[in-house]
Amino acid sequence: KQEVTQIPAALSVPEGENLVLNCSFTDSAIYNLQWFRQDPGKGLTSLLLIQSSQREQTSGRLNASLDKSSGRSTLYIAASQPGDSATYLCAVDPANQAGTALIFGKGTTLSVSS
Amino acid sequence: DAGVTQSPTHLIKTRGQQVTLRCSPKSGHDTVSWYQQALGQGPQFIFQYYEEEERQRGNFPDRFSGHQFPNYSSELNVNALLLGDSALYLCASSPTVHTEAFFGQGTRLTVV
Numbered sequence: 001k002q003e004v005t006q007i008p009a010a011l012s013v014p015e016g017e018n019l020v021l022n023c024s025f026t027d028s029a030i031y032n033l034q035w036f037r038q039d040p041g042k043g044l045t046s047l048l049l050i051q052s053s054q055r056e057q058t059s060g061r062l063n064a065s066l067d068k069s070s071g072r073s074t075l076y077i078a079a080s081q082p083g084d085s086a087t088y089l090c091a092v093d094p095a096n097q098a099g100t101a102l103i104f105g106k107g108t109t110l111s112v113s114s
Numbered sequence: 115d116a117g118v119t120q121s122p123t124h125l126i127k128t129r130g131q132q133v134t135l136r137c138s139p140k141s142g143h144d145t146v147s148w149y150q151q152a153l154g155q156g157p158q159f160i161f162q163y164y165e166e167e168e169r170q171r172g173n174f175p176d177r178f179s180g181h182q183f184p185n186y187s188s189e190l191n192v193n194a195l196l197l198g199d200s201a202l203y204l205c206a207s208s209p210t211v212h213t214e215a216f217f218g219q220g221t222r223l224t225v226v
Contacts, residue, residue, distance in 0.1 A: 104156030
């Protein structure tokens with residue numbers, strides 16, 4: 001059964017710092033992996049989607065990598081800003097598990113101070 | 115493009131009552147999924163609809179049911195509400211299965 005873990009659960013950094021958020025998953029059989037941002041009490045905003053055959057995706061200051069063989073993905077945020085403060089969730093679409101769509105980690109809550 | 119829209123935004127119900135939540139997918143999307151998110155947790159999959167059929171179902175009791183209409187909009191129904199059903203309910207749509215998911219703003223359900 002696929003499980004997704006995100007470490008750390010919370011992270012505080014000063015403005016301008018580059019940072020890395022980690023996501024690990026237990027089964028490498030996935031269709032894709034997606035990173036989301038969630039502001040308190042709000043819905044999820046899609047940041048990046050990495051297909052199973054891809055190694056990385058970039059959007060502005062964000063770069064996400066995928067290493068299926070090791071069951072890991074990282075989200076790199078360059079030059080962090082206070083507006084980046086939110087909870088970041090990763091989710092996998094498993095290829096070997098019926099009865100599910102996306103499986104989520106619990107998220108990393110990021111606080112960027114000015 | 116209006117994106118994924120959910121209604122209502124907030125809802126307060128009493129234990130034992132029934133509730134219906136609604137979702138309109140992004141234009142051109144035919145796949146709708148529902149998730150439940152408790153405080154401090156990641157979203158948990160409830161079920162997925164594709165071409166008006168329930169395609170996948172997560173580990174939720176039969177009190178949770180749904181429907182997808184010909185225009186691809188969807189409803190989530192919960193019967194016999196329990197206090198533990200209090201959560202943020204999220205709807206996501208995709209162009210088809212196994213593609214990028216786009217989420218609505220959610221419906222905050224409080225059961226008292």
